[in-house]
Structure formats: structure tokens, C-alpha cells
Amino acid sequence: MSEVSVLGYIKEQPERLRYVFDHKDVFIQPFLEAIKNKKKILFFGSGTSYNVSLLATYYFKHLCHMDAQAYYPNVFQYYEQPDWSNTLQKEDILFVGISQSGTSVSTCEVMEFARNHGYSTLALTGNLDSKICEFVDTKVHLLVGDELLPPETKGYTVSVLTVYLWAAALAELNNDKEVDDFISQFQTVIDESEDWYERNKVTIVNSSCLYAMGYGIDYATAIEAQLKIGEMLRLPIVGYEMVEYSHGPTMALNPKHTLFMIGSDEVEWNQMLTYRKAFQHYTDRVHVITCKECEHDERDLVFSVKTNKYLAPLMYTIPFQFVAAKGAKDIGIDTAINPFEIALAHYDE
Incomplete structure (x- = not known):
């Protein structure tokens, strides 16, 4: 168990990433079910979660050859549309909200907006009883464990590994050994x-x-x-x-x-x-x-x-x-x- 400090959480990451990889079915299977038959995926988050969202879009575009975009939640809600081309149906698009605490106001609001407008919604969060879970069809557990201080360090790496493994599974990369070897050297x-x-x-x-x-x-x-x-x-x-x-x-x-x-x-x-x-x-x-x-x-x-x-x-x-x-x-x-x-x-x- 790490000390309750940012440095303690930083140094816990080799152990935590190992735990996430060993329990990957917990978050991969519900995601694969939610993404089935979708043509586009939209990621939302603020702060660290937005930075994870940017990486997620890279993974899904380059590994899965799937249309993927990341937005700050409030920017999307006020100025964007899910599909400017008007060629997709609502059932073709998955909204993914990333919030480690599940309490980010803007991310909760955009997920509520999406659900109220008939889109499929998924939350990746460390707390399955949090606010964001009130607004989604699928709740996926972010296996970060406790991170009781505001700066998210292991929360970032756990989130990155999670979205990478989502994309790898969807793309059927079958590269578990490569990931396992990498985590073993963390x-x-x-x-x-x-x-x-x-x-x-x-x-x-x-x-x-x-x-x-x-x-x-x-x-x-x-x-x-x-x-x-x-x-x-x-x-x-x-x-x-x-x-x-x-x-x-x-x-x-x-x-x-x-x-x-x-x-x-x-x-x-x-x-x-x-x-x-x-x-x-x-x-x-x-x-x-x-x-x-x-x-x-x-x-x-x-x-x-x-x-x-x-x-x-x-x-x-x-x-x-x-x-x-x-x-x-x-x-x-x-x-x-x-x-x-x-x-x-x-x-x-």
C-alpha cells in the first residue's frame, strides 16, 4: 500500500498497472458490448481526463480505423454536434465520459445531454456510485483504487492503459505479451x-x-x-x-x-x-x-x-x-x- 501522498501514488504505479492488466476483463467486456455496431466514438473529459481522451482518439483512429474525437464537455455542448455531416444515425455514435471521481460537473452535464437526446452513453469512472453514473447506459470501473489527493498521477496512467486496452481489444491486436512485458519493467x-x-x-x-x-x-x-x-x-x-x-x-x-x-x-x-x-x-x-x-x-x-x-x-x-x-x-x-x-x-x- 502506498503512502497517502502524491509521491506515494507515483511510486505505486508499477503495482497498480499490474493489477489493471491482470483484471482487464472487468473493463474490456462491457466496453466491447457498448461499442458493438458503432461507427463513431466521442470522448469527453476535463483536466487529466481530457488528456486521456486525446490519447484515446489516437488509439481508436490509428489502431481501429474508427472515427474518434475528443472534446472539452462544455465546448461540445455549446458549439459542436455529434455528426456535422448528418450521415450517421444516433445509434451509430457512442458518447464516453471519463471522470475518475465521477463528479466533474461539465462531463456529467454532457453525458446527461447525450442521453436525453437518444445517444448511447458510457462512463469510465473510479466510483460506480458517483454522479456521472446517473446519466449513462453503461458504467465501466476505472481500476485506479484510492487516490485521495487532487493531482491525479496513477489515475492518468491507469486511464491511459484502460483506453489502450479497449482499442487493442477492438482491433484484435492479441499483444498481451508485449503489454505484460512492458508493465513488468515499469x-x-x-x-x-x-x-x-x-x-x-x-x-x-x-x-x-x-x-x-x-x-x-x-x-x-x-x-x-x-x-x-x-x-x-x-x-x-x-x-x-x-x-x-x-x-x-x-x-x-x-x-x-x-x-x-x-x-x-x-x-x-x-x-x-x-x-x-x-x-x-x-x-x-x-x-x-x-x-x-x-x-x-x-x-x-x-x-x-x-x-x-x-x-x-x-x-x-x-x-x-x-x-x-x-x-x-x-x-x-x-x-x-x-x-x-x-x-x-x-x-x-
């Missing part, structure tokens, strides 16, 4: 991430601004990094799509800026290496995080654990969790306390 991911933070912490926590850059599948990882570091370390940070960062924001670069570049196994890999070299002319605080072999130094984290680009986001988020949680601890922030006391985003739990 303690190494934790250890290497913590070691990387310790050798770079002085410059990271003394930065005037931080940028997390991702491309392809790991744009979602970049904005999850933005969220976690903003929640806990509370320094200015922006998550960017890597190429978009070069269109203007580079003009603000200075030696006290820290850049994290997520080296995904996508077509932009060589472009990322070129960008790194260019950025190093303006700041030496440039860190590449990857499992692909490349020229690197102590600033970089090249994981010894190797996996495919679909599973890699699970480990690429871990170093950012340490930056957020250990960084906060190192500068005297108590991550167990939410300094923003006005309730806006969640129903009372």
Missing part, C-alpha cells in the same frame, strides 16, 4: 525518471518558465505535463505541439527557460533532434525524454525500457510527475493542499 521507468529529476532539479525548479513539447501521439503527454506541473510545482509552463512552438514562441527564449522535448517514435523524430540543436543556442536547459536511442547527456532521459509508440506515453509522463511532485516538495509546496478553495469544477463528493 519499476525501472519509475527509478530512471526519479534519477533523471534528481540530477537536473536545480535548474528545473529555478526556471522562469517551462515548456513541454510533444508531437504525434505525445502532444497529449505534453499537455498532461503542463497540467501536472501547473498543479503542483506552480511555475509558468506551457504545453505545445512541437512544430507550433517554433512559430513565434521561440522569440521569448532565454537562458532561464527549461524545455522538455518528448521524443516520440513518429515521423518528426529527426525534426525533433534538429530543433533540439537549435534551441540549445539559446538555453542549455533542453531535455529530451524518449526510449529511442540518440546522442544524449545528463540532461536527457533515454529510458532503458523499450516499447512501441502506443504504450510509450505511459512512461513518458512519469518524469513530469516527478518534476511536479518532487519539485514542489523541494521548494516547500504541500501538494496535499488545494489553495483554490472555491468549488467550480466538481459536485460535492
